[in-house]
């Protein structure tokens with residue numbers, strides 16, 4: 001529903017469909033960069049013609065959609081995209097993704113509860129899966145006070161240093177620690193352009209190390225939510241806590257107790 005239109009009131013309205021904002025509209029209007037020229041939009045349904053017009057007018061140059069045999073492919077959408085030079089292509093994920101946070105999941109809910117930070121932690125977790133670190137994959141997600149995602153990151157080699165070529169070992173001959181950029185650092189530096197992360201919240205799947213702690217403080221982030229893990233509580237964590245305390249950064253432990261399955265079938 002549009003901002004300000006209470007979901008519960010409008011959802012039961014006889015003409016509920018009239019009020020609903022399509023996902024694409026929300027993605028385009030809630031963007032964080034100045035313009036969407038040459039951007040790609042990923043959508044879970046083939047866009048209808050109304051949405052296609054908005055996509056074209058926004059400057060988006062590519063649409064990637066999930067194939068769904070049940071959904072109708074409006075021919076006008078393709079006709080308009082072709083005329084306006086917007087590429088459209090289907091994306092078939094080659095595997096389903098199960099986000100199982102440390103296996104201590106409650107399976108009693110048919111629909112995942114993505115409130116209370118669960119969504120942002122899930123996005124941090126999903127982002128971590130892009131890391132090529134064979135031992136430890138970390139993900140982070142920065143959210144502003146309007147609950148909009150402004151940055152994500154995972155542990156990887158610096159820009160230009162190929163993740164498949166730089167070492168991921170721990171020995172003196174092959175030492176990842178010299179090179180690797182931590183997830184939190186990447187989330188801060190790879191935030192959407194022009195966005196200030198001052199007063200934002202950072203969600204991370206690992207308790208931030210002291211070096212990331214410094215970057216977090218200097219960037220102006222005010223809240224850090226980390227995933228509960230029995231490995232937390234090391235000496236090093238105490239140093240991060242001390243710095244956060246002194247700098248007014250609030251720390252929250254997040255217990256993710258659900259399993260989210262991304263079933264693309």
Ligand SMILES: O=c1ccn([C@H]2C[C@H](O)[C@@H](COP(=O)(O)O)O2)c(=O)[nH]1
Nearest residue numbers: 133135136138155180182183208209
């Ligand atoms: O706050 C942190 C701490 C660590 N990381 C990254 C750096 C490495 O790639 C791994 C840790 O590897 P281990 O073999 O488990 O020591 O995690 C991070 O992104 N953020």
